[in-house]
Amino acid sequence: MSVTNLHGYYLEDISVGMSDSYAKTVTDADVVMMAAISGDTNPVHLNEEFAQETMFKGRIAHGMLSAAFISTVFGTKLPGPGCVYVKQSLNFKAPVRVGDTVWATVTCKDIVPEKGRVVFDTVCTVKGKVVVDGEAVLMVSRRPD
Amino acid sequence: MSVTNLHGYYLEDISVGMSDSYAKTVTDADVVMMAAISGDTNPVHLNEEFAQETMFKGRIAHGMLSAAFISTVFGTKLPGPGCVYVKQSLNFKAPVRVGDTVWATVTCKDIVPEKGRVVFDTVCTVKGKVVVDGEAVLMVSRRPD
Amino acid sequence: MSVTNLHGYYLEDISVGMSDSYAKTVTDADVVMMAAISGDTNPVHLNEEFAQETMFKGRIAHGMLSAAFISTVFGTKLPGPGCVYVKQSLNFKAPVRVGDTVWATVTCKDIVPEKGRVVFDTVCTVKGKVVVDGEAVLMVSRRPD
């Protein structure tokens, strides 16, 4: 078993419309660890008393945690290992709370073969409601000869 | 001390050109925990043998970890607690490696008072070199009467 | 205090029937971190919606987390520091859920002095119910002269 066995899709393997997902239930542990590694100790994530006074009426997860689930699909499923993240736009539409199961789905919408670029629609949902959407550009190499 | 003491800048407090930063040295622990909470076990982050064979010639941190540092400035410094993340664009320009100190800086470039929106340039650098840049839109409320 | 003070039992100190335990309540943080360090992001551990559709009717902890508690008894209590793990068999009998307190117990069942080997029965229970059982072989050195 060599490192090439770990490689994901090559450019020739991808077609418009291909889609894949990653989904995870957000726990208190995720929120605490996201605060730990990012340093984002905003009380809306960590302080229930503060968060109760906001428009969210309770603690919410970091938006970048949902964004990270999109990256997980790219890095582990489609295109998978070997791809390079070039761009990502994120529109934060609704909050994610502890206990929510977030589904991150990416769908190929365009391929620019001469540049080795693949464009994806990206969306995160909770029980079917969009919480984050946007678009991503990935660099994907051709299959080696 | 009440929760209102934790609130960051209100819309009236912000002017174009204001800037703030957060910086953190990325360690192996951050990369392992980012893999944990995101589920992104892409071997380019976790497997030195695989990563050596890529264009990066070694393991790199998750791009969303640098992006999270931008969120940290917003959530803890400028505008600080009470703001709402609306949009973020991310252009991944260069890799971040374990041991790099990432500086995330946000600079106010526009204010749309009637909508309560503030637009920021966002950039992450390592030793002065841009690793991620983009733009963000935050919702910031007016100071309560 | 020298490093020899940290050493656990030597072969001469162990007799058949000796037993010790380690017990820990499994939290969401443990499951998230086990996913982190192992890379095992199986949705039965992390995705409540997926897990609800399985025979387990909800998220379960990684089996290797319970197995690790057995290793904890060996590495910290009986025989303790200085022993070498040679073999472990694991029979996964029932799921462990977040909130469960797992008791890992090892009991010496045989000693092979000429090979410096000690055989243990190993069992993990939750409220008295067996969740993992099996057998281990450890290498334990004689007391230095």
Place this chain on the structure above:
Amino acid sequence: MSVTNLHGYYLEDISVGMSDSYAKTVTDADVVMMAAISGDTNPVHLNEEFAQETMFKGRIAHGMLSAAFISTVFGTKLPGPGCVYVKQSLNFKAPVRVGDTVWATVTCKDIVPEKGRVVFDTVCTVKGKVVVDGEAVLMVSRRPD
């Protein structure tokens, strides 16, 4: 995208000889977090001065960390989500150190269709040298009608 999309291989999809791997570079962060969640604070893992005096001449990773990588292949690749871990035997053959990249490989060696059981050879290697080997039994369900 529904939870059924996350399911791995069904019994009908598996044949003798199928194989898959997961590989990860073990970092200090992994060893510290394994100690954290397991409670296994054996100084051979955490105390360089103690470890220098052992036959290993330096700190080694927890054996159950390598074992967990085997579980990762089962839980995420082959058979993948939906399988149930029934048995695992582990023979610890050689130490793993911080910086080593551990490759965990599972290979189907037998299928018992009437019991829904699949037997795998399991091996972990570092630079081609076996560090852990053994055998596993998984329960894999048939494809639903």
